[in-house]
Amino acid sequence: MRRILIVDCEQEISSFNPSPSEYEDFTVLRDAELFEAHAGADTCIRGFCDALGGKSDFRLIPVYGATACSAGPLSRKGFEKLSGELLAAIDKAAASEVAAIYLSLHGAMGAIGELDPEGYLLENVRSRLGLDVPIVISLDLHGLLTDRMLSNCDAIAVYHTYPHNDFTSTGQRAAKLMEAILERRAHPTMARIFIPALARGPELITETGLYGRIIDRAKAMERDGEALSAAVLIGNPFTDAPELGSQSLVITDNDAEKAQRLARELAEAFWADHKTMVAELTPLPDAIADAVRQDGPVTFTDAADAPSSGASGDSNVILSALVAAGYHGRAIIPVVDAPAAQRAHDAGVGARLRLSLGGAIDPKRFPPLEIEVEVERLYDGDYVHEFSRMPAHAGPTAVLRHENIRIIVVSKSVFMMDRAIFLAHGLDPEGADIIVVKSPGAAIRYFSFARKNYVLDIPGATSANLKSLGHTVCTRPMFPLDDDVPFSPTAQIYPARTKTAA
Numbered sequence: 001m002r003r004i005l006i007v008d009c010e011q012e013i014s015s016f017n018p019s020p021s022e023y024e025d026f027t028v029l030r031d032a033e034l035f036e037a038h039a040g041a042d043t044c045i046r047g048f049c050d051a052l053g054g055k056s057d058f059r060l061i062p063v064y065g066a067t068a069c070s071a072g073p074l075s076r077k078g079f080e081k082l083s084g085e086l087l088a089a090i091d092k093a094a095a096s097e098v099a100a101i102y103l104s105l106h107g108a109m110g111a112i113g114e115l116d117p118e119g120y121l122l123e124n125v126r127s128r129l130g131l132d133v134p135i136v137i138s139l140d141l142h143g144l145l146t147d148r149m150l151s152n153c154d155a156i157a158v159y160h161t162y163p164h165n166d167f168t169s170t171g172q173r174a175a176k177l178m179e180a181i182l183e184r185r186a187h188p189t190m191a192r193i194f195i196p197a198l199a200r201g202p203e204l205i206t207e208t209g210l211y212g213r214i215i216d217r218a219k220a221m222e223r224d225g226e227a228l229s230a231a232v233l234i235g236n237p238f239t240d241a242p243e244l245g246s247q248s249l250v251i252t253d254n255d256a257e258k259a260q261r262l263a264r265e266l267a268e269a270f271w272a273d274h275k276t277m278v279a280e281l282t283p284l285p286d287a288i289a290d291a292v293r294q295d296g297p298v299t300f301t302d303a304a305d306a307p308s309s310g311a312s313g314d315s316n317v318i319l320s321a322l323v324a325a326g327y328h329g330r331a332i333i334p335v336v337d338a339p340a341a342q343r344a345h346d347a348g349v350g351a352r353l354r355l356s357l358g359g360a361i362d363p364k365r366f367p368p369l370e371i372e373v374e375v376e377r378l379y380d381g382d383y384v385h386e387f388s389r390m391p392a393h394a395g396p397t398a399v400l401r402h403e404n405i406r407i408i409v410v411s412k413s414v415f416m417m418d419r420a421i422f423l424a425h426g427l428d429p430e431g432a433d434i435i436v437v438k439s440p441g442a443a444i445r446y447f448s449f450a451r452k453n454y455v456l457d458i459p460g461a462t463s464a465n466l467k468s469l470g471h472t473v474c475t476r477p478m479f480p481l482d483d484d485v486p487f488s489p490t491a492q493i494y495p496a497r498t499k500t501a502a
């Protein structure tokens, strides 16, 4: 029976979040724990296992999993420990013969002292397992695909949806690539074209936007057998690394010319639309003035403080503005603030207190707000995400009330990409007037009942106002950071390298 090793390692960071993340922020799963955690979830690991787990000639070996909420760059020490553990677990599993390895990665990790963590991991996996062992990976379309990653893996499956709802099927597509290599002796040949553009905004929503039409073409390339895999990655604009940008990727069965031609088709289609892929942002005072005139709930999209993109989650900008404006409606607002959550827990349900809210992590952007609140409810912060059905660990959590405004104060940064943070804490978004959604895409996917969605122009480590962030590392010129950016599509080819394919 051929043993396939399974590894999960995912985090997305914002270089502009001032607080580094640590090893302790990761949920680490070893051996059987990895499969147990993913069994009922909507994840790439689950999809890969569903597709290949039942086949009698393969044995899937759970090796190591480490995932964390998006955050600031991982500390040097944190990355050393994480990568050391991951590679040691692979060494242990590789004591018996290994036929292949699948790694579920994100692509937008970043560590202090290592701007290409996924490339580092893949290079070290390759040097351990050798050229004989196929390495297949999956990536988020927000991933940064680097030369080092491409040089050290055999095939890649990339998400095709934004907001993401194809985790399981991406894992299944990765399994199909693995089967093509192991069973049909496919020779995966990769072509990628770097596109000097950072995209944001509603046109990226794949169901309705221009980007979705380009992804439809990539999907057709896979479906019709033109390509083993095809994608356009848009990168995470907040991960300031040398290969940040957008890129097309096409993998064919040993046909470099075709891979290059199809990658060029996708890259040119993307470039033709890149100037429309910018976010239109509403000033906060305008949004508040308009929201009070609406009959029914509206969403305030605070993509600038989206923990899922790597922001700190401690923005109080909307809360401060509503209080200053004397807003009397029902608003629900999540804020990451461990000291405030602790004070509420110490005071107990029903207590009234004056405390400082927000800016606990990034006080420069978010000056703390002194505010009178009542402690309405207290929680341990353990609940389940709606989008992935994976557990969230928000730490001690409090629902605080200031007039009709409810603030959900969590101790740790958690994904806020769905309704779970509200529903798990006794707040029904459909009963609110203003729902603050700290995610660029969640309003459309999970709050479609809202009368209106305002995408706000406010500060944050993941602001769609990209020029406001201050990139210093990525390649320049880069749209929209610079004017008059030239583009001449140039494909880099990565031929099949494993002996299996030779």
Ligand SMILES: [Zn+2]
Pocket: 140, 141, 142, 164
């Ligand atoms: Zn993503």
